[in-house]
Amino acid sequence: MPDLERTGRTLRLRWPWLRWTYPQRPWVGSKLPYDDIDMDLFRAATKITIGNGELTSFWFDSWSERGPLRVWAPDLFKVATRKSRSVAKEFLDDNWIRSIAGLSTLVQLAQFLDIWNLVASTHLNPDTPDTIAWTTSSQGIYSAGSAYHLQFLGSLSKFDAAKIWLAHAEPKCMIFAWLAFHAKLLTADRLAIRW
Incomplete structure (x- = not known):
């Protein structure tokens, strides 16, 4: 578009x-x-x-x-x-x-x-x-x-998260990528906020 x-x-x-x-x-x-x-x-x-x-x-x-x-x-x-x-x-x-x-x-x-x-x-x-x-x-x-x-030289295209599900990968890998993209994984920085 x-x-x-x-x-x-x-x-x-x-x-x-x-x-x-x-x-x-x-x-x-x-x-x-x-x-x-x-x-x-x-x-x-x-x-x-x-x-x-x-x-x-x-x-x-x-x-x-x-x-x-x-x-x-x-x-x-x-x-x-x-x-x-x-x-x-x-x-x-x-x-x-x-x-x-x-x-x-x-x-x-x-x-x-x-x-x-x-x-x-x-x-x-x-x-x-x-x-x-x-x-x-x-x-x-x-x-x-x-x-x-x-006008787009040097710019990054937006990542379409729906393409994660089209990847030829294990379902657990696709779920992990989906959670990582949406910042839902409990990484060290997110755990530090919780404590």
Whole structure:
């Protein structure tokens, strides 16, 4: 049975994908029905190749090999003033440096130097638009199935206790497993509670 919350998130992830892949749609630029959790999942599942840098968010999108800048430079992200600007706007005359108001710690300085090296090694191509790829799909294209299964990565499935009775085992073993699953066995920790 599908998880309705995750199914809804799967369908909402299609909006930012279409904003990237079909920017001529009439609703692009308006407020879309997704939240920060949806966008975090979207950004974790996509990889952006920089072209002219106009569609890519400098701080939020995954355009570097290490992922979004706000994730691997969190101390610098906290002090940045213009967090929603594109890569193209931040690269123009090194505007990203102006958005960082005074560095106060060595960690911020180290993160600043990391970003400096990244910006210095990244070159914008004004004739090529930014491209995006869905990393959990073999074709690099969003699909509802891959977005749905992405949300279950690293999670454990629930154990169906009724399957205990389907096992090819002695009845006493199945009864023991059933009692253990339902915490009905008098183990040492449960006996300690009784005394």
